[in-house]
Structures are given as structure tokens and as C-alpha cells.
Amino acid sequence: MATVSLEQIRKVYPNGHVGVEEASFAIKDGELLVLVGPSGCGKTTLLRMIAGLESISSGTLRIDGHVVNDVAPKDRDVAMVFQNYALYPHMTVAENLGFGLQLRGKPKDEIARRVHDAARLLELEHRLDARPAALSGGQRQRVALGRALVREPKVFLLDEPLSNLDAKLRLNMRVELARLHRQLGTTTIYVTHDQVEAMTLGERIVVLDGGRIQQIDTPMNLYLRPANLFVAGFLGSPAMNLLRGKLHRENGWQLILPNAAFFPLGALPAQGTAVETWNGREIVLGVRPEDLQPIEPHAAALEAQVEVIEPVGNEVFLNLRFGDQRIVSRVSPQQIPASSGSLHLGFHSDRLHFFDAESGARIA
Structure with a gap:
């Protein structure tokens, strides 16, 4: 587990477009923090900068107190779950779960232990020999989560992991994610455009619009005391x-x-x-x-x-x-x-x- 600190993080693209404007906040050890906002607001860009997949134009990013602006993604000890499952179709569930550990040269017995623990946690034990094509959407998403879990990283980064699921599966997976976080206690940053996901999962929520942070607070404080018209109109269904x-x-x-x-x-x-x-x-x-x-x-x-x-x-x-x-x-x-x-x-x-x-x- 780890703390994550952003100090005036800024992202400017070569064409001059500002993707993120001076984002400053800290994620506590073991906290589940949600980044929410409409499409194009900068939330995924911010997550990718934390992962090391996007360069930081200016500002300071720290993980566990260490500046990681120029640290390679593989050396940041973070695990990211993407919107698409990105599973290897020719591999079984067990092979998909353990592939990242295999690349890192982990011993076979340790890989087997971590894969078994993740499969048990995600209720995939009976599907370890199946290939992705034989799995439901919810099971594929659990395999993608499991691949991050086996890494045992300091920080989980989740980029709209439920957006490809139907309404009922989203609800079930939302509950599973909340349960997993309670069990593991790993520092987690979750990106979504879905305000219901944000309100039900986040211990705190960062609301973004146009690359700028509009408000950071607990879900109920955001709902009861929105800082501005954007937050007031964005959170709540039907809207205020x-x-x-x-x-x-x-x-x-x-x-x-x-x-x-x-x-x-x-x-x-x-x-x-x-x-x-x-x-x-x-x-x-x-x-x-x-x-x-x-x-x-x-x-x-x-x-x-x-x-x-x-x-x-x-x-x-x-x-x-x-x-x-x-x-x-x-x-x-x-x-x-x-x-x-x-x-x-x-x-x-x-x-x-x-x-x-x-x-x-x-x-x-």
C-alpha cells in the first residue's frame, strides 16, 4: 500500500491543448479515490500520468514520498486495469493471470500461489482452465482485475473497468469491487464518467471538468454542498x-x-x-x-x-x-x-x- 501525491500536475500536448490544469491532491494509504467527470475532462489523462503512460508537462508526482515523474511505468509498482479487458485469447484464465509474473521472472510456485489466491478472491477457481471466449463479460472483467491483483502492487489504477458491462453486471461488479477493496485495503484510484459508480464506490471523489478540478470531497458532501454550478448539475439523477x-x-x-x-x-x-x-x-x-x-x-x-x-x-x-x-x-x-x-x-x-x-x- 502507498500514498500518492500530486502537486500542480499539468499536461500540455504539442498542439497547445491543456489536458490537465494544475491538479493538486493527495490519496491516503489504503483509500479508494474516484476521478469523475464528462468525456474529455482529463480524468483518464491524469490516471495515465500516475501510471507513467503519459509524460507530465509540469508539477510533481510522488508515490510513497518518492518523486516518480521520470520513473518508468514498470518501476512504479502500480497495476492498471483498462476499459477493454485486453486478455490473451489463446491463454487460459490461469495463464492470463500469471503471465505478468512470468515476465518478471517470479518462481513457478509463487506464481501458482498468487494465481490461486486471486482466483479464490474473485470466485474464478472453477474457470482457471477456460479461455476468454468461453467466459461471460463479468468473468472476463474479473480476470482483468485478477491480473492486476496477482501483481500485489502498491497502487491500483482502474480506468472505467465496468463500462463494457450491461446494467445488471455493472451493479454486481460494483459491489464486488467495493468488497475487494475492503478486503485488500490497497490504495486505489478509479476513473469513471458514471456518477452512480463514483458516489457508491468512492471514499472521496475528485470532480473534473475541462481539465480542472472543480471540487474534492466525500460523496455526500459533494451532493449536499456542491461548490459550483457544474458540480451541482453533474451529480444527481435527475439533476438539480x-x-x-x-x-x-x-x-x-x-x-x-x-x-x-x-x-x-x-x-x-x-x-x-x-x-x-x-x-x-x-x-x-x-x-x-x-x-x-x-x-x-x-x-x-x-x-x-x-x-x-x-x-x-x-x-x-x-x-x-x-x-x-x-x-x-x-x-x-x-x-x-x-x-x-x-x-x-x-x-x-x-x-x-x-x-x-x-x-x-x-x-x-
């Missing part, structure tokens, strides 16, 4: 409702929307002090779908038109129109309204989020 308008205080707070509709905000007990200086200025209001709930009509209620109802089993998504804005409410199946008409909604004022309309930063 974001309404742009002018904040106005008159018999309680209101958000005046561009079409002259207003969103009644009430007394704002928790954020009143923080937003006081924003009276009369443009902001972006954020409210999570689960915090927008149907209520009995009254003066402070928000009235919206029901457009589309999406029942997904244990919950229902209500797609609504409020003025020119589209908003979503997440409710229980017992709260399904009529398929058309208006609906009155209420919310807890201490669960509202406020952002600077210009910079996108959270108003705290």
Missing part, C-alpha cells in the same frame, strides 16, 4: 433544478424569473445572512428533485404544470413546467398526480442552494 433570476426581498424572499414569474423562497432561516448582500442581484437557485414535493395549495406554494410522469418502480419523476422553466420533482409511487393539470409544490428553505450567476460559485 437550476433556476436563474433576480433575488428580491419583499415580505419574504423571492426569485424573480425572466418571464416575470416568481419563485417564493420564504424566510430562508439558514441562508438568510449569506444571501442578504445579493438582494436585487442575479443568482442561480438550485433545488434537488427530492426536495420539491407536492403539497396542499397555499399562498407560498409553487404552482407548476404537469407535463410528463415517469414511474420507475420505487420512485416517480414528475417533469413539470414552471413559467418558461422545466423542473423535476422526485416523489414516491403513492404521490402520483393526475396526468395533466397543475400541481402545488413545497420545499424546505434550508435545502435550497444559491450560486453566483456570473462565476457559478456557491454563495456560502
Whole structure:
């Protein structure tokens, strides 16, 4: 196990494109840290720089306190699992698992021991004599993981390892990965564009966009206190409702929307002090779908038109129109309204989020 430290890591390509801009964070010994963001945000580039597969333009990378900027990938004691399984089709599972150790000149008895231990851990013991073509997608992914496990590296690097699996297999493998990490305790850096994977696997999450780190925090802190509009809109499914308008205080707070509709905000007990200086200025209001709930009509209620109802089993998504804005409410199946008409909604004022309309930063 090891610590990994990045200090102002930067990647600039020959054409001038900046892939990663001054990334700085530290991964604790035994931590599972997730890099998440949309395609092209720099997360895989960052992982490949840690692995030594991409050169570092500037900054310092340390593994266990040692600077490894110019250390060859094979000498960094890291193991990487790629998006594609990259298994040797002519080799059995056992041969695929042990091939890397064979190349390193490890004794046969040690290779056999490590292969057996990895196969037992990944429940592949009964498939050791099979070739990749005879395996399911989930089993192939486990072989790819096992090939990294037998190395017994200081750091695991996983680059979207579940993206080729169907939804059910992804769920099963996600649980297996979490179980493996608890058992092994190896420092792990996991790249994904899937926010559900990020939220369920990561002890901490690094959110990236456009090569820049937007926020680093625990999954729930990211969800409950997003640092900016990008994080607020990226994490959460359905996404946070974001309404742009002018904040106005008159018999309680209101958000005046561009079409002259207003969103009644009430007394704002928790954020009143923080937003006081924003009276009369443009902001972006954020409210999570689960915090927008149907209520009995009254003066402070928000009235919206029901457009589309999406029942997904244990919950229902209500797609609504409020003025020119589209908003979503997440409710229980017992709260399904009529398929058309208006609906009155209420919310807890201490669960509202406020952002600077210009910079996108959270108003705290």
C-alpha cells in the first residue's frame, strides 16, 4: 500500500491543448479515490500520468514520498486495469493471470500461489482452465482485475473497468469491487464518467471538468454542498433544478424569473445572512428533485404544470413546467398526480442552494 501525491500536475500536448490544469491532491494509504467527470475532462489523462503512460508537462508526482515523474511505468509498482479487458485469447484464465509474473521472472510456485489466491478472491477457481471466449463479460472483467491483483502492487489504477458491462453486471461488479477493496485495503484510484459508480464506490471523489478540478470531497458532501454550478448539475439523477433570476426581498424572499414569474423562497432561516448582500442581484437557485414535493395549495406554494410522469418502480419523476422553466420533482409511487393539470409544490428553505450567476460559485 502507498500514498500518492500530486502537486500542480499539468499536461500540455504539442498542439497547445491543456489536458490537465494544475491538479493538486493527495490519496491516503489504503483509500479508494474516484476521478469523475464528462468525456474529455482529463480524468483518464491524469490516471495515465500516475501510471507513467503519459509524460507530465509540469508539477510533481510522488508515490510513497518518492518523486516518480521520470520513473518508468514498470518501476512504479502500480497495476492498471483498462476499459477493454485486453486478455490473451489463446491463454487460459490461469495463464492470463500469471503471465505478468512470468515476465518478471517470479518462481513457478509463487506464481501458482498468487494465481490461486486471486482466483479464490474473485470466485474464478472453477474457470482457471477456460479461455476468454468461453467466459461471460463479468468473468472476463474479473480476470482483468485478477491480473492486476496477482501483481500485489502498491497502487491500483482502474480506468472505467465496468463500462463494457450491461446494467445488471455493472451493479454486481460494483459491489464486488467495493468488497475487494475492503478486503485488500490497497490504495486505489478509479476513473469513471458514471456518477452512480463514483458516489457508491468512492471514499472521496475528485470532480473534473475541462481539465480542472472543480471540487474534492466525500460523496455526500459533494451532493449536499456542491461548490459550483457544474458540480451541482453533474451529480444527481435527475439533476438539480437550476433556476436563474433576480433575488428580491419583499415580505419574504423571492426569485424573480425572466418571464416575470416568481419563485417564493420564504424566510430562508439558514441562508438568510449569506444571501442578504445579493438582494436585487442575479443568482442561480438550485433545488434537488427530492426536495420539491407536492403539497396542499397555499399562498407560498409553487404552482407548476404537469407535463410528463415517469414511474420507475420505487420512485416517480414528475417533469413539470414552471413559467418558461422545466423542473423535476422526485416523489414516491403513492404521490402520483393526475396526468395533466397543475400541481402545488413545497420545499424546505434550508435545502435550497444559491450560486453566483456570473462565476457559478456557491454563495456560502
